[in-house]
Amino acid sequence: MQKVTLTLSDGTRFHGLSFGADKAVAGEVVFNTAMMGYPESLTDPSYAGQILVLTYPLVGNYGVPNFSVEANGLATFMESTRIHAQAIVVADYSEQYSHWNARESLATWLKREQVPGITGIDTRELTKVLREHGVMMGTITLDDEPGIVPEADYEGVNFVAKVSCDEIIKYNEGAGKRVVLVDCGVKHNIIRSLIALGVEVVRVPWNYDYTGMDFDGLFLANGPGDPNVCVDAVEILRRHMSMTSKPICGICMGNQLLAKAAGANIYKLKYGHRSHNQPVRLVGSDRCYITSQNHGYAVEASSLESDWEELFVNMNDGSNEGIRHKTKPWFSSQFHPEACSGPLDTIFMFEQFVTKL
C-alpha cells in the first residue's frame, strides 16, 4: 500500500496508507459517525465533492454487494449508479471481507471507480479537528508524488447540476397518482420508497420547469452542496406554489429549497450532521425519532414566512429538521426518511405524502 497524506486547509496533516485508487484528490472533508452502510454512503450523490471520513474505525468488513441494476434502472443495493464521494478515509480498513451477499472488496470497488481510500488515520482526532475548526477543504496526496496537489472548491459550486439527471426518467408508469420528483441528486431509495407506495414517479432534472406538467404531487429530493446556488430550482418551485396547492414533500436539500421558497434563509453548519443517530422531535408533541442525516447547510427557522412553521427540530442542537405550511399540504424534512443507510423510523413521511395526493 502506498503512503498518502491527508492535508487540511489549516495545515493539519494525517498520514495513512492508500487502499483504494492511488491518486491525489481534493474536496471538502466531512465526517460521518454511522457504524455501517459504506456502500450506501459512497453512492449517495449528496457526498459529491466531499472527502468522507468515517469515525467508525473498522470498515470494509462485509465487502461490497454486486453493483446490479434493476429493470427500472435503479441500483439493487446502491443509492445511485456510481461512487460520488471524492475519497473515503478510515482508521482500519479490513482487507478481507466476509458476507454472503458480497461480490468484491471495498478496495477493488474503489480502484475500479478510481476513488482513493486511505486507512491508518486517527479518524477520531481528525473528526475533533473538523468539529473544532468546522469543515475544511483538504487534499489527499501520494507521498511518492508530493508535487501533485489537486485543487478544488466546494462552497459556491453547483454540485446539484453535476449529479442531477439530464433528462426525464419515468418509473412505475401508469401506476396511479403521478409524482414529479425533482432530482437534485436523488438517492435511489427515495424512488424505491415512492414506487413501493404505488405511485408513478417522474424524475426530472433539478432545473426542469415542471409547472406545465400534469401530476398529483411534487417531491423535492436530496442533493449535494449549497442550496443557495440552486436559484433556478427555487424559482420554479415558487412559481409552482403560486399556481397550485398540490402536495409537496421534500428531503434534505428538498427541505432547504422549500424553505427558501417560503422565504427562509439558509446557513452553513459548522460541521454538519452526518450520522444515523440524530434525534428529532415533532414540534408540539412528545414524539421523537432517530434519523439518518447528511447535510452541511440548515434552514434558519426564524426567517420562515408567517404561514410556515417548524415541523421537526434537532434535539441535540435545536437546528431545524423540517418545515410545514400551516394550511397547505406542504412539508419536508431535513433528515432522510428513506434511510439507506440508517434507521427506518421516519419512513412514514412517504406514506403521509402519498395519502395526501
Place this chain on the structure above:
Amino acid sequence: MSNENIKKVLLLGSGALKIGEAGEFDYSGSQALKALREEGVKTVLINPNIATVQTSEGVADKIYFLPVQPAFVERVIEKERPDGILLSFGGQTALNCGVELYKSGVLKRYGVEVLGTPVKAIIDTEDRELFVKRLDEIDVKTIKSHACDNIAAAREAASELGYPVILRAAYALGGLGSGFCDNEEELNRLAEKAFAFSPQVLVEKSLRGWKEIEYEVVRDRYDNCITVCNMENLDPLGIHTGESIVVAPSQTLTNSEYHKLRALAIKIIRHIGIVGECNVQYAFDPVSEDYRVIEVNARLSRSSALASKATGYPLAFVAAKLGMGYGLFELNNSVTKTTSAFFEPALDYIVVKIPRWDLSKFRGVDRELGSSMKSVGEVMAIGRTFEEAIQKGLRMIGQGMHGFVFNKELEVSDLDTALREPTDKRIFLVSKAMHQGYSIDQIHDLTKIDKWFLYKLQHIVDIDRRLSDCAGIETLDEALLREAKVYGFTDFQIARALNLGKKHNMAEASDIVRQLRKKLGIVPYVKQIDTLAAEYPAQTNYLYLTYQATAHDIDHERDGRSVVVLGSGAYRIGSSVEFDWCGVQALNTIGKEGYRSIMINYNPETVSTDYDMCDRLYFDELTFERVIDIYELEQPKGVIVSTGGQIPNNLAVRLDKHKVPILGTQACDIDRAEDRAKFSAMLGACGIDQPEWSALTSMDDINRFIERVGFPVLVRPSYVLSGAAMNVCSNQHELERFLQLAANVSEDHPVVVSKFMMHAKEVEMDAVAQNGDIVAYAISEHVEFAGVHSGDATIQFPPQKLYVETVRRIKKISRQIARELNISGPFNIQYLAKDNDIKVIECNLRASRSFPFVSKVLKINLIELATRVMLGLPVERPSKNLFDLDYVGIKASQFSFNRLQKADPVLGVDMASTGEVGCIGEDTSTALLKSMLSVGQRIPKQNILLSTGTAKQKVAMLGAAKELIANGYHLFATGGTSNFLDQNDIPNTLVYWPTDHDEDGNPLQPQALDMLHRHEIDMVVNVPKNLTVRELGNGYKIRRAAIDLNIPLITNSRLAAAFIHAFCTVSLEDIDIRAWDEF
C-alpha cells in the same frame, strides 16, 4: 413528567452472585437507586448480598439483608409501605419474585405500583407460549417451539421437529436446564433435569451455526424508542451468549441487516409494551436475511450492563427514570450533558467481551460449552482495531494468557474435535490451528465462526510470524513494531517473538522493547468514550488507551493530586464483588480527601467501572505494561494496590522497582508476606507458630517430610496439570494418586506440603494498620472446621464460640505481624485455633474478601479508614469494637453447582463458591437462617436423607438428628449412618446406595437415588468421608442428583448441624424484619 404520587420505592436486588446472575445487577441496582435519589424518592432495598456497593451506606435509604423471596418481601412491604416497586434491576431472581407477588395479589393489597414495564408484559416474555403468540400477532418469527409438560411429550415434539433439537426450561436463569440433544437418549437425560427446575420444557429446532445478534432497546411511556447498542457473538448460535465472545457493535452485518433487526426490535418492544429497557436476541441466518427471535428479556441483564459500559449510555439509570414516568426527551445524555438522552450512541471503537471460566476448580465438570452458562465472570476490552481489543481481552481474563499468540502450548488429542466441540479453551485452539496451518475455510467449517473474525485472528498470527522471522531487536523494522502495537501486541509478546528471553528474564526483555518503542515514539494514546464519536464535545472521564491513534483526547495535569486505584479485574471464583466494593470505597475516600481518583479496571459487571464513581476511569488492562503507561501519563501521588485483590497485589513489586510510589504498605513488605519462605522465616523469628510445611521437589523428600509430620497433609503443586490446584491427602494412596493426577513434581516445579490440622477452628483477622500499629480490626470465626476454603466457609461475626484466650492470642500475634511488616493499610490474617493453640495459615497485606461483610456488620468502613491511612492522613481509632455488638452477622456461600454439569458438589481446600450473602440477626440461629435461605437452602417439609461421613462427623450430627426427630421430621439414612442412628435410638428408615443389589442383581429398596428422583426427599445431608476420593461413587451420585433435581444439599456436618438447629428453634415467622440501621 415524573409520577408525583411515588414517594417511596422498593427495589429488589438479585442476592448472591451466581453463574448467570452476577455483579451486573449490583451495577444496575446502584444506578437505579442513584436515579431515584436524584428524584428525592425514598428508597428501600432488599438484597442479602452484603458485599455489594448497592448495600452500602447512603446508596439506599433502607437496606434489608434478607432473602429476595415473596414471604420476606411481603413482610418488608407491610412494614415499609412503599408506593412503587422496581422489579427489573435484580435479574431473574427479582423478576420471578415480583411476578409471584403480583400473582398472589400482595402488590395490589398493599397498593404497590409496579414501576416501568408492567407485569403483564413481563409474563408475556417469560412464558414461552405466550411469547410466541404475542410475536405471531405482529408477524415476527420465533423459533418453532413445542411446550411440553412431560418427557413423553418432549420426545414426541423432538421426533416431529427432527434432531438436533434444543431443550429449554421455562422461567429459568440464563438457560438453566437447557441444552442441545442430538438423539432421543440425550433428550431423555436432559428433559429429566429440566423438569426438575421447571414445570414446562420447550423443545425447539436447533439453529446451530446461525449468527447470534442482540439489541438493547429502550422505550418510554410516550412510545419513543431507541436501540442503544447491538452486539454480535463471535461464537455462533448454540453457545449461550454468556459463554460467547461478543463484539459491539456488530461487525458482519450490512446496513440493511442491522436496520432490519433494529426495526424489528422496536416493533417487538412496542407491541409487548415495555417501559424501560429490554433486550432482544436474534438468531440470524449467515447466508440470507432470515432471522428468528430467540428471546426477549424484559429487564436489565448482563447484556444491558455490557451495553452500558460499551457505549457509555447508562441504561439502568435511564430505565429507572423512565419507570418514574419521564420521557426520554426529558433526560440528558449523561456523558455530553448537553445533548438528549433520546439518541443512539455512535461508537468509534470496538468492544470485545470475553467470558471468564473457572472450570479447573471443579472435579469432573463437563467442559463443553453449550446453551447453558458456566462462566463466572467476564471482561470487556476496548480498542480501535479488533485485533487490539481481542488481544487485550484475552490477557484480561487472567488465565496466564498473553494475547492471541505467544501463550503456553495447549495439548489436545484431536484438534478437529476440539474445534468442533467448543470448550473454554476454544479461542486458543483456533490460534493453535492457525499456527499449524489450518486454512480459514477449515476452521470456519469446524467452528462456524464467521470468517471475518477468523481473518482478523489470522492477521495476528501473520504479525506473529513476521516478528518471529526477525533476527533480533536490532533488525526489527519500525513499521512492523508499530503495526504489532496497533494490533494489540504487548512488549512481552514482542520480546518473546524476538527471542529476547534467551539473554534476559522476561521482565527485562519486555523493558528492552518498551525502551525501544518509546524512543521511536510508539506510545499509546488516551481516548474518550463519549457516546457520539466526537461529534459533540464531551467532558467525559471514561477512557481507554489505543495505539490506533496519533493524539490524546485529554490533557494530563501531572500535579501529584491524583491517586490511582487498581481494580480487581474479571470476577472469578475467589475474587468478585467484594473487591469492587473495596475499590469503590477507596475511590470515595480519595475524593472526599480532596484528591482526584483514578480507577483502572476492565470488568463491565462492576460499579467501580461506572464513570460516575471516580474522576477518571481507565477501562483498560491491569498488566504491568498498561499500568506503567497510565502512571507515566498521569504522574499521580501514588498507586493503591491493596483494594483490588490479588491482581494489583501481584504488581506491587514490579511497579515499585520502576519507582512507582505504592501507597500504604511497601512493596518489599508485601513481598515478605507473599513469599512463603520469607514469611515463614519471619514468623519463626517472631516465635509465631505455623503449620509445618516444606517445598519439596521429589517423592522421596515428600515421603520423608510426611514421616515426620504425619498424615493428613495439604499438598499444593506449583505447576498444575489438571483439576484442582491443591488437596488434602489422608494416606499414602491418596497422596500418590493426587500427585500423579494433578501435579508434576520436579526441580522446576516444587510441591508445597504442609501439615493439615483436623478439627481445628479457622479464625480470620481483618484489620487496618498505620505504620505497623493496628487501628481497627474484626475477628470472625468459621462455622466449619478447617479444610473448607475460607471463601466457601460460613463465617460468623462477631465470633460466638471462641475462647477469650484464643481471641487475646490472635490479637497479640496480629499486632506483632503488623509491626514486623510495618503495615499501613488493610490486611487479613487467617488463623487455625485448636485448644487455644494458634497457628498462622496465611497473611495478605491487602483487603480480603470479608472486608465488606465485617465493615457492614461492625458499621465501621474499614476501607475508608485504610484509604485515609494510605493517603498519609491521621486516623482515629474507632471507639467501638466488635464486642459491643448485640447482634450477629453470618456470611454464607452461594454455590452454582447446578450450572456445572457433572461437577462434584463437595467442598474442599480449593474454593468453589461463586458468591455470598451476609445477614444480620439477633442471634446466630436467626442470622444463619436468613443467610442459608438467601443462598437457596429451604426449610425441609418432612423427609431428610442423611449420610454423615466418618464416626466423628456422625457424632457431630447426633444432636441435630435428635432435634429433627423432636420436630417431626422423618429421617432416611444410608447404611453406616442408619446403623449409628439406630445405636443412638434415633428412629430412621434405612435406604440403599445406588450400587446395593440383592443376589439377583436387583437394586435393594428403598433406594436413595430413586427417592430423590421421585422428589420424596426435601433435604440431603451428605458428608463425604474424606476429602480426596471423589470418584464417581455412590456419594457423588447422591450429591449430584440432589443438585440436578434442585433438592437442597449440605455437605458439611457442622454447617448442617447449625442449620438444622436454626430451623428447629426459629420459625420463619419469628424472623425479625429489621433494616440494617435498625440493628
